Amino acid sequence: MNKEKVGVYVCHCGTNIAGVVDVEDVATWAGEQDNVEIARDYKFMCSSLGQDLIEDDIKEKGLTRVVVAACSPHMHEKTFRGACERAGLNPFLFEMANIREHNSWATNDKVAATQKAKALVNAAVERVVFQVPLEKLPIEINPNTLIVGGGISGITAALELADAGNHVYLVEREPSIGGHMAQLDKTFPTLDCSACILTPKMVDAGQHPNITLLSYSEIEEVDGYLGNFTITVRKKARCVIEEDCTGCGICEEKCPIKVVDDVFEAGLGYRKVIYRPFPQAVPKYPVIDKENCTYFLRGKCKACQIFCPTEAIDFEQEDEILKFQVGNIILTTGFDLFDARRIPQYGYGRLANVFTSLEFERMVNAAGPTGGNIFMRDGVTEPQSVAIIHCVGSRDKNYNEYCSKVCCMYSLKFAHLVHERLPGADVYNFYIDMRTPGKGYEEFYHRLLEEGTHFIRGRAAEVTDAARLPGEEGKLIVQAEDTLIGKQRRIPVDMVLLSAGIEARGDSKEISQLFRMGCDFDGFFTERHPKLDPVATMTEGIYIAGACQGPKDIPDSVAQAAAAAARVAGLITQGTVMMEPVRASINEEACSGCRICNTMCPYNAIVFHEDRNVSEVITALCQGCGTCVAACPSGIITGAHFTNDQIVSEIEGILWDVRSEPELVPGD
Amino acid sequence: MADSGKPTLAMYWASSCGGCEISVLNIHDKILVVDEVFDIVFFPCIADFKTKDVKGYPDGYIDVCLFNGAIRNSENEEMAHLLRQKSKVLVAYGSCSYEGCIPALSNLTTKQATLDTVFLENPSIDNPDKILPQTSYKVPEGELDIPVFYHTVKSLDQVVDVDYYLPGCPPEPPQIWAVLEVIVSALLEGAPLPPKGSIVGARDVAVCEECPLEKHEKSITRFYRPHEITPDPGLCLLEQGIVCMGIATRAGCGALCPQVGIGCRGCYGPLGDVEDQGAKMLSAIASVIGVGDPSMEEDELEREIQAVVDTLPDPAGTFYRFSMAHSLLRRANVNGGNGKGEAK
């Protein structure tokens, strides 16, 4: 290989590196290595002056390769690649040695650190010599977007994109969009009515010319890659012909069968077997719940069909399978409420007057089962005292260690609603810490303090109907240690509300596998970067917003949704995007068609051509992990920018001080 | 060049089984052409020349020397140096001289263990006095020397400079003839020789290319040793859990073994872009182990995969059956790590 001219730049990073590593020594030493044209050390390489050094040397000394020994490439690789590019050097002829995070910050041993720095620099030098110029890959972006989940996040994202003139497919599992927000009564801290602010948006989404609304539908398959996904959706049979249905609701009226509505009414109310989850449902068409429909169970009834004025009922209707192309995907699949049954000592399901937060939301909702009256389980008695237990299933090693973020606020809201509807009723909030970070939130807390809510700082130990003291008879007793007065307290109340936390959807793991993206131990989808990129995922072209990424309240969800939409819109307007060229490619000449690599790719980027008996990597699908490269027994798959030559020379370089050239050893 | 004006040919066996010599005769009537074209000046298997004759030749007197067999002892090495000195073109002929082959499997253990096995422990041995070879001993006639038995088996190119490699255990006759043809035409018509160091008589693609068995995506849930399974005819052996080195081995043999239901042993050695045949084979075969998915608990995951790995009894011996001496590590560590090494 003809000699390269490598420039090596060792950064002091103030004293961050120079404090531990003898940077001058490293630079001088580097200067003496093979292929190294010039080696310098400098206070701050990332400063514009530092970058100028590089650019000037490239121009004046004709450097063909550049190595910067400084911080982590995750910090400044972009910066220095930029510098090279400006000076006309292909950015992929640059390599970085991480002597800060991986070295100077990790030890105080100056000698060892300097030795290690030399190893890392030498590795970079020997590697960079084998690096080759690469060009970024252009990818066409299909202007359509798929949004999964029709809650407030999905609706927001959909409208943002649609209003900007882009087509959106909005897919919702339930018969209507609206999500959890549609179940709520008031929203904190402003207390404006949830439905009043949500339904207009739902209607917009339902009627928008740029939005194809696929409710009562689920994603079956996702193929393809950024810019060009192929989506397969199963549109479940409603047994209602949408074209003919006017949404008059007569069918619902006439249907003789009532079942408990565990979804929209959170189990607190009933619905018919042919139903719309709620009056303002979008779309307006009802669905038949086949599990419970007398016709489907016994072949009789047909009341809905008989009374339908437009003959819109079709019991034979079958699921539809739709296929379409999109360029980007936004996941807004929302959350599940923590199942309070998992904490038996709180008695939910056993003690009649213990309710979950969602049950209570429905209860106080004017359109809910009690018409907005706060009743005990008997449906008639108003409670004289209500206990609200915070952090149910949250901040608890036994269930979820994280804070669900919204419970403190909605618990305060509950307290307020009880005061409002039942003046004179006592309200006790059992909290661990009061968490009210947000605009107007702390003020709301103070308002509640003034409204006379009793705040007891302590996690409730149990809720029991086992009376012990006078006055406890026939009540629910909440026992807790009041950590402010350091005493055990037993508060007898009529009604207990469990502020259950937010959990990832039960099927989020399957979803993340369907979309080939990551989700964390708790089941929340993993963002590309926890701070700097909370809306993108590790998979190009797939974005996340709302509670599916982590517990969130409405404003945060809306903000994230808009952000995701903006990111997508940006890509759409670009039309084509440039992708990192770190991709695999197969030398078909040398491919024996053994098919080992065929199962290596999680993105199905490797296809086998029966006719030519060779495998091929679809570059656009490839994400550059290199798993197939390592697997290929013929060694003929090349991983651009991580080739065998490059890594092997890096290994040799990094071992410069312990290496001994294999020589022809005479004799034994 | 011999006085006859014919180019001179030599063939020598170092540590080998003799199969390579047979393979040359396997080119059938072409052998007559060889005899016609060449003057054979050293060929212990078929002609009575002595080492001293070779020593007598001027340097470069031998036009082509086919050297087979690994470097196992001091004599092998001595002859390697001698023949290198006397030959224009030195060909590492066959797997042993190219990459160590079966003899080099003893690199997985110690010299002592090898000698003990051969001279003491082998069931067919009768050696009550536990007599082991001595490098030299006295007899009435005087002192005799026996070659020193090396600790580590080496390939030819690890002791002398080699011009060409002709892989195979043994090389396949058509390939041999093809190579000889090239050399002959080079010697007679001055046709160009392939670049020094190239591997001749083999292809730059894996055995699968020549293997007619049907191949699919692979997912192995347990490995079988040949006696444990009757393979489905016509179906890729690897897919059936039989270790077949074809995926990681140079083609040229015509995929003979897989076609009779025996997994490729890998005798043609690694492909051009591979430095270590064993490691590469390991990587490929482990990659397609068909158990373990991301949703599993970490320890469960490890248990499941380990269970499959356990069905492959001797990875080193299997993956390095022919290439041990030429592999990156060349031999087992029997003394490093405070003697905690596994090999015994």
Next chain:
Amino acid sequence: MKYGYYPGCSLERNAIAYHQSAMAVAGPMGIEFDELDDWNCCGATEYISIDLLPAYALISRNLALAAQQELEGNGNQLVAPCSACFLNLKKADHYMAESPELSENVNSALAAGNLHYEPGTVSVRHLLDIVVDDVGFNAIAEKVTNPLYNLRIAPYYGCMIVRPGNMKSFDDQEYPTSLDELMSTLGAEVVDFPLKAHCCGGHMTQISESVALELIRRLLKNASDYDADMIVTVCPMCQLNLDAYQDAVNKKFGTNYNIPILYFTQMIGLAFGISPDDLGFGKEIVDAGPALAKIGAEPSPKAKEKRPSKEALPMPSMGEDG
């Protein structure tokens, strides 16, 4: 199924009924007990609170013996019917595994008797655990010849068998249900018993009677609030406190509870049709006779769960996990 058996002191004296009934029902359930030779007291609840090391040494001696005697084919499973013994043995094993230092000290003590214990070698299990988990409800149901129809039972677990939280336990630590299921398998009506895992006062009766009596009162009250005919326990201590001190409670609080306290093994025996005499009946202080007289009548049609009124809101479905 073979198990090593560690009766513990109580089962030789006051809880003899527990021992008898356990032995009586073992056979029918296909259980063989192999009593540990030369076992010693577990130190009960006090010793640990006085001085840890000797306490653990005392306990571990039994574990060491169990390991040594490898009680014939029981896979080193040691069963303790007494909750206190069970917890002590389990704790000792757990904390020795957790702290090599403790393990070392304990073993240096054991060495005096040429004994040694490697934490983890013996798995300590409570009698209830093996009955519900190893024998299983189905096997038991098959053996039931006279179901305990009509009998309202308050299942009492006590505070020890499912705790402490840092150890894996065989049932929910706050609201166990295995005994509930077992009793209904025997045909009895199980009443909700919120205090099922609360403390019975343990040895407080000796230290601060007033505290103990209050704790006992709560349990008795709760049981009678749910009109239980009897409380069924899994622990000699609980049985003793609730039974022997019932009178004292009545005097102190002017109540008149008359709730028999029995062992779950006795109930199994009854349901299996074993004669009460072989099950140690009659040894309890509060006479179980009247309550037991209720058995046999056909199952009362579930006390007519009064149909919820039209307005009533639906109760949450409890699903399987309920």
Next chain:
Amino acid sequence: MNEQFEPVIVGFLCNWCSYRAADLAGTARIKYAPNMRTIRVMCSGRVDPQFVIKALREGADGVMIAGCHPGECHYVEGNIKTLRRFLLLKKMLKQLGVEDERIQLVWASASEGTILADAVDRMTEQVRELGPLNWQNTVLGGGNGQGQPAPIENSPVAEEV
């Protein structure tokens, strides 16, 4: 040599989890053994067993491969492939006299700086305990020729041949 032996460990870290974990360890100023020298790969699945063997051959005393936890792989399941190769490689290297402690597979998510640092400390200690590998000299007997076992002695001389 009475000064303590400082092993050289080559660490292959995946770009998304373990490399970031090492970054985090640094940023958090967690101090750990300076004996590991890191090489970045996009995914632990890129680590060709040839690299591990190469490193040992070229003088490394140990090799660490670090990736995302199973189920958290940026590339969905590259790390599963790594685990499969690692387990088989470990078995084979054992036959070649390379002790288990010399090659280790570590799962460390981007937030687990301490886990990675601890792993490096632990491995450094274990390898120090094992002593140098020094393949070229110790094993292949180049240079100091320690590779040769003592010549065969004390076995009776043959009378006749």
